[in-house]
Every structure is written in C-alpha cells, then in structure tokens.
Amino acid sequence: MCVVRPVCVIGLGLIGGSLLRAASESGRQAWGFTTSTVDAEAATVDGYTVASEVSDALRQAGDQDAIVVIAVPLPAVDRTLGAIAAHAPECVLTDVVSVKSPVELVVRQTVPRTRYVGGHPMAGTTSSGWAAGSAGLFKDASWVLTVEDETDLEAWRDVARLVLDCGAQIVPATAAGHDDAVARISHLPHLLAAVLAAVGADGGNLSLALAAGSYTDGTRVAGTRPELIRAMCEGNRGPLLDAVDDALGRLGAARGALASTGSLGATVEAGHQGWQALRDYRGTARPPGRIDLSAPDARETLLALGDHGGRIVGLDGDFALTG
Amino acid sequence: MCVVRPVCVIGLGLIGGSLLRAASESGRQAWGFTTSTVDAEAATVDGYTVASEVSDALRQAGDQDAIVVIAVPLPAVDRTLGAIAAHAPECVLTDVVSVKSPVELVVRQTVPRTRYVGGHPMAGTTSSGWAAGSAGLFKDASWVLTVEDETDLEAWRDVARLVLDCGAQIVPATAAGHDDAVARISHLPHLLAAVLAAVGADGGNLSLALAAGSYTDGTRVAGTRPELIRAMCEGNRGPLLDAVDDALGRLGAARGALASTGSLGATVEAGHQGWQALRDYRGTARPPGRIDLSAPDARETLLALGDHGGRIVGLDGDFALTG
Numbered sequence: 001m002c003v004v005r006p007v008c009v010i011g012l013g014l015i016g017g018s019l020l021r022a023a024s025e026s027g028r029q030a031w032g033f034t035t036s037t038v039d040a041e042a043a044t045v046d047g048y049t050v051a052s053e054v055s056d057a058l059r060q061a062g063d064q065d066a067i068v069v070i071a072v073p074l075p076a077v078d079r080t081l082g083a084i085a086a087h088a089p090e091c092v093l094t095d096v097v098s099v100k101s102p103v104e105l106v107v108r109q110t111v112p113r114t115r116y117v118g119g120h121p122m123a124g125t126t127s128s129g130w131a132a133g134s135a136g137l138f139k140d141a142s143w144v145l146t147v148e149d150e151t152d153l154e155a156w157r158d159v160a161r162l163v164l165d166c167g168a169q170i171v172p173a174t175a176a177g178h179d180d181a182v183a184r185i186s187h188l189p190h191l192l193a194a195v196l197a198a199v200g201a202d203g204g205n206l207s208l209a210l211a212a213g214s215y216t217d218g219t220r221v222a223g224t225r226p227e228l229i230r231a232m233c234e235g236n237r238g239p240l241l242d243a244v245d246d247a248l249g250r251l252g253a254a255r256g257a258l259a260s261t262g263s264l265g266a267t268v269e270a271g272h273q274g275w276q277a278l279r280d281y282r283g284t285a286r287p288p289g290r291i292d293l294s295a296p297d298a299r300e301t302l303l304a305l306g307d308h309g310g311r312i313v314g315l316d317g318d319f320a321l322t323g
Numbered sequence: 324m325c326v327v328r329p330v331c332v333i334g335l336g337l338i339g340g341s342l343l344r345a346a347s348e349s350g351r352q353a354w355g356f357t358t359s360t361v362d363a364e365a366a367t368v369d370g371y372t373v374a375s376e377v378s379d380a381l382r383q384a385g386d387q388d389a390i391v392v393i394a395v396p397l398p399a400v401d402r403t404l405g406a407i408a409a410h411a412p413e414c415v416l417t418d419v420v421s422v423k424s425p426v427e428l429v430v431r432q433t434v435p436r437t438r439y440v441g442g443h444p445m446a447g448t449t450s451s452g453w454a455a456g457s458a459g460l461f462k463d464a465s466w467v468l469t470v471e472d473e474t475d476l477e478a479w480r481d482v483a484r485l486v487l488d489c490g491a492q493i494v495p496a497t498a499a500g501h502d503d504a505v506a507r508i509s510h511l512p513h514l515l516a517a518v519l520a521a522v523g524a525d526g527g528n529l530s531l532a533l534a535a536g537s538y539t540d541g542t543r544v545a546g547t548r549p550e551l552i553r554a555m556c557e558g559n560r561g562p563l564l565d566a567v568d569d570a571l572g573r574l575g576a577a578r579g580a581l582a583s584t585g586s587l588g589a590t591v592e593a594g595h596q597g598w599q600a601l602r603d604y605r606g607t608a609r610p611p612g613r614i615d616l617s618a619p620d621a622r623e624t625l626l627a628l629g630d631h632g633g634r635i636v637g638l639d640g641d642f643a644l645t646g
Binding site for chain 1: 447
C-alpha cells in the first residue's frame with residue numbers, strides 16, 4: 001500500500017511553491033526551504049512553514065520519512081544533493097527539474113541510498129517565483145515520473161500519490177525517453193520562439209506594427225526569463241541537438257524547395273499532419289485499465305503505457321488506474 | 324474630400340465575407356460575388372446581396388463607381404483581374420491578399436486604368452469560409468494600405484475610409500516594405516510552426532502526451548488549411564527566402580554554440596530582446612497627429628509614419644489622423 005508521506009520542498013519558486021501549496025491543500029504535512037529571501041518571506045506571510053536552514057528542513061524530512069522534492073533549477077541541484085547526502089541520505093526523493101538523465105546520473109552518484117523517482121510536471125507560466133504559483137497549477141497537467149531498472153516501485157507509488165494529490169496525471173517514461181520528448185515539444189519550441197522573436201524584431205517597427213496572432217503565439221515563450229530557458233535547454237544538450245538538427249533539416253529542405261521549385265507543399269503538409277496528430281491524440285478516448293504495480297513486469301507495463309501516450313489517473317492499493 | 328463609395332467584394336471567404344458584413348453594417352451599399360456555392364448560399368441566407376455572375380457584380384461596381392475589393396487567394400487574382408478589365412476597368416480597386424508586390428505588378432499590367440490601392444488586413448483565424456467571418460473581425464486590427472509613386476491619393480483616402488469603417492487602423496507601407504515585414508512576422512511563423520509540428524509528431528505519442536503551452540502555441544497556425552498557407556508563403560517567395568535564411572542562420576548559430584560551448588546565451592538573449600521589442604512597441608503611447616494628404620510630400624510622410632510603426636486612426640477632410 002502506498003504511504004501518504006509528509007512533503008519537504010526545496011526551492012519555492014513557481015513550481016516548488018505551487019507544489020507546497022497543493023500538497024498542503026490535499027491535507028499533507030508540508031514544509032519548504034528556499035535560498036530566496038523574497039520567496040521565503042512571501043510563503044511565510046501566506047501561512048506556510050519555511051525552514052530557515054536547508055539542514056533543518058532535511059533533518060525533519062529524515063525524521064518523518066518525508067518525500068523530499070528538489071524544486072531548484074538544474075545548476076543548483078548539485079548543492080541541494082550535497083545537503084541531502086548530509087541530512088536525509090535515505091529519503092524518498094523526487095525532483096521537478098525539466099531534464100531527467102543528468103539528474104538521475106548525479107543522484108545515483110551523490111545520494112545512492114535515496115529512493116529516487118525522477119519527476120517533471122508539464123506545467124508552468126512565463127512568470128516565476130512564489131508569487132506566481134498556485135495550488136491549482138498542476139490541475140490536469142501531465143507529470144512524468146521516471147521508471148528505471150533501479151527504481152524502487154514502492155517509492156514510485158508514494159510519489160505517484162503525491163502527484164495525483166496535486167491534481168496531475170502521471171506519464172511513466174525512462175529518463176532518456178523523457179529527455180528526447182521534451183527536447184522536441186518544450187526545448188525546441190523555446191529555441192524557435194527565440195529565433196523568431198529576433199528575426200521579427202530585426203524588421204523594425206513596421207514589422208512589429210503588423211505582428212498578429214501567428215507571431216505573438218510563436219514568440220510568447222521567448223518572454224520567459226532567459227536564465228530559466230538556458231538552464232532547461234542547455235541541461236538537455238544531447239537530445240536538444242538532435243531535435244535542432246531535425247528542425248534545421250526540415251527548414252533547410254523547405255528553403256531549398258521554395259528556392260528551386262517554389263513549392264512548400266511537403267513542409268506545409270507535414271506540419272499539418274503533425275498538428276493533426278496532436279489533435280487526434282487528444283481526441284482519443286482511452287478506456288480505463290489497471291496496472292499491477294507488484295507484478296514482475298510492472299516496469300515494462302508502465303513504460304509501454306507511457307510510450308503509447310497513456311496516463312495514470314489514480315491508485316487503488318497495488319494497482320495504478322489508467323485512463 | 325473622401326467619398327463614401329459602395330463596395331463590391333469579389334470572394335466571400337473569411338476575409339471577404341467579414342468585409343461585406345462590416346461594410347454593410349457601417350451603412351454602405353455593399354454586394355459580393357463568390358465562385359463558392361456554399362459561401363454564396365450562406366451569405367444570401369444571412370441577408371446579403373450576392374450576384375450570380377462576376378460580370379453582374381462588376382458592372383454594377385462600374386455603374387456606381389464602387390470600390391472593388393479582391394478577396395480571393397493569390398492564385399485566383401489573375402482571373403479576377405481579367406473580369407475587372409472587362410467590366411470595371413476604371414474602378415477604385417483594392418485587395419486583401421497577403422502579399423503586395425506580386426499583386427501590384429499584375430494590377431499595373433492587367434488593369435492599368437484602375438485606381439489601385441493595395442491592402443492587407445492583419446486579421447484572421449485558422450478557420451475559413453463565409454461561416455467563419457464576422458463584422459467585428461477587423462476591430463482594432465492593423466490594415467496595410469500601400470503607398471507607391473503611382474498611387475492616386477484620392478482613391479487612397481476612399482479606401483482608407485472603408486478600412487476605418489471596418490474598425491481597423493491603417494499602416495501605410497510600400498508593397499516591398501509590406502512583403503518584407505510579413506515574411507518575418509507572418510510567413511516565417513507559419514513555416515516554423517509546420518517544422519515544429521512535424522518534429523514534435525516524429526516523437527510519437529509520448530511526446531504528444533507531454534506537449535504543453537510552448538508546443539501548442541508554437542504549432543497552432545500549422546492547423547491552418549495547407550492551401551492557404553502555401554498560397555501566402557509561396558506568393559512571397561523572395562522576402563520569405565530572406566527571412567528563412569535569417570532564421571536558419573540564427574538556429575544554426577544556436578546549434579553550433581550548444582554543441583561547442585554548451586551555451587545558448589546569445590540566442591536566448593536575442594530572443595528575449597526581440598520579445599521585449601514588441602512589448603515596448605505596443606506599450607508606447609503615440610501622440611495624435613495629422614498628415615495633410617494634399618501636401619506634395621504626403622507619400623513620404625505616410626511612409627515615414629508606417630516605418631516608425633505609426634497608424635492612421637481617422638480621417639478629417641484632407642487630413643489623416645494618426646495615433
């Protein structure tokens with residue numbers, strides 16, 4: 001049976017702050033820590049428990065066998081893991097960092113005795129910090145939880161329960177599978193938005209005066225704080241390079257066809273089919289099912305579900321409910 | 324003084340249909356023609372006058388000295404101009420096609436005696452056809468009207484009055500200036516959306532399951548009907564090739580920097596500055612001004628206004644009111 005554990009959130013920005021709120025609202029004991037005095041003060045004013053030292057927050061997590069959530073940007077993960085190694089070396093550990101293989105690697109090296117489940121909620125806004133968060137941020141969002149050979153499936157269930165309590169649905173994936181996917185559907189969109197915003201602005205005020213929906217939609221995420229875009233994109237270097245190469249290949253082919261034959265037929269049709277694929281995916285009803293998490297092939301079954309675009313929407317004892 | 328002319332709209336899809344409605348609602352006599360029996364029937368049912376032959380619609384325009392609006396896709400412009408040459412060869416003529424230099428060129432060749440003013444409303448949805456239109460589609464939209472050495476400024480005023488009556492604001496530009504700008508802020512966004520939608524769908528259902536706001540925003544316009552995207556992008560080949568080359572250069576530089584140094588700093592900062600430029604442009608209050616349309620340098624003054632991102636928001640006798 002899964003355990004409803006207390007939650008210790010390290011990092012109280014948009015995601016960590018929303019998680020602290022959502023976990024508290026679901027009835028769990030929850031507390032946090034952040035190096036940002038602004039976020040710490042705001043969270044305290046809002047009535048949440050914020051430890052004054054990371055060691056205090058983590059010792060309490062160790063004492064209460066809480067789930068520790070790393071909700072700091074990738075460059076700050078190493079420092080946080082050092083504190084976990086010192087103060088809560090065997091905790092159930094998850095994170096909300098937007099890349100999974102690099103975190104998985106450093107967790108295995110630094111805190112090998114933690115029961116780690118990589119996590120990534122696909123939710124956010126272009127704003128950041130505690131003030132931008134809300135308990136409802138994860139409502140109906142997809143939230144990846146990684147499944148690796150080393151994954152402790154009991155800890156996985158405990159973290160899954162927390163994710164479901166936050167209102168999200170769980171997509172199981174390997175760390176590598178996650179990183180390839182987010183390179184395509186999150187990191188590449190941020191790079192293309194940056195490229196488009198630069199090319200548009202190069203056209204001067206006449207161009208900006210004519211900018212309508214296709215441009216404002218296509219450039220919206222270029223308004224995200226540059227350091228956040230850099231942290232997630234640069235942290236997923238290998239998969240992002242593959243996705244950028246795919247995009248360069250397709251854009252180059254479009255350029256060649258336009259210059260030589262004048263036709264953009266292949267490019268535009270492929271784009272329309274891709275757009276339709278998302279529509280079809282979202283329009284497909286998925287009959288409810290059950291995955292026995294205590295079965296010997298539970299990992300394979302979870303990963304097959306994720307590969308097919310399925311989600312876990314509930315837990316019932318040893319079973320994950322899919323839909 | 325500008326004349327409130329009747330309006331004859333050839334093509335009753337999203338834009339033409341909205342224009343016929345908006346012109347009628349402003350109190351003008353207006354009628355239309357379309358080769359689409361679906362659109363013709365829908366418009367008739369909605370109470371609008373639709374001629375059964377293009378020759379009838381255009382002869383009436385000639386008789387009443389109406390403004391003729393070409394609201395057909397670029398590939399159908401030639402045929403429409405042939406009918407205008409036969410039935411209304413001296414009319415005040417405008418169009419709503421998304422490229423301006425190719426239309427300007429063929430108008431000068433085919434119907435040199437028309438008083439032509441190129442037009443392009445920066446409004447639309449991903450839907451199309453009469454049913455998708457509305458009288459309010461152009462509310463507060465930017466609407467380019469071209470200014471060339473050959474432009475008859477009295478006809479320009481008459482068309483400007485129609486645009487203002489539709490609720491839009493006028494951005495004066497040369498045909499070439501317009502085409503460069505829309506390549507950057509409309510046609511390139513459509514190509515990048517197509518590329519992104521294809522690369523995302525190549526990642527399969529796991530990728531689609533994780534798609535969130537950055538992806539759905541970045542791919543939205545890939546859902547536009549392929550033939551409409553192709554007509555506007557392929558029709559603006561030269562300027563679009565330049566814009567694609569700029570994008571390829573920037574994306575290639577990002578790829579190189581990520582592979583060699585691991586940094587996306589330059590790309591992300593340039594994108595953020597571009598995003599900020601649009602925000603700054605839209606946030607800048609423009610003090611009201613007046614342009615004397617009968618002055619000898621009226622063309623230069625109008626084009627300078629457009630180059631600086633200014634708009635015309637009203638007409639007062641011989642004066643264009645800017646804001």
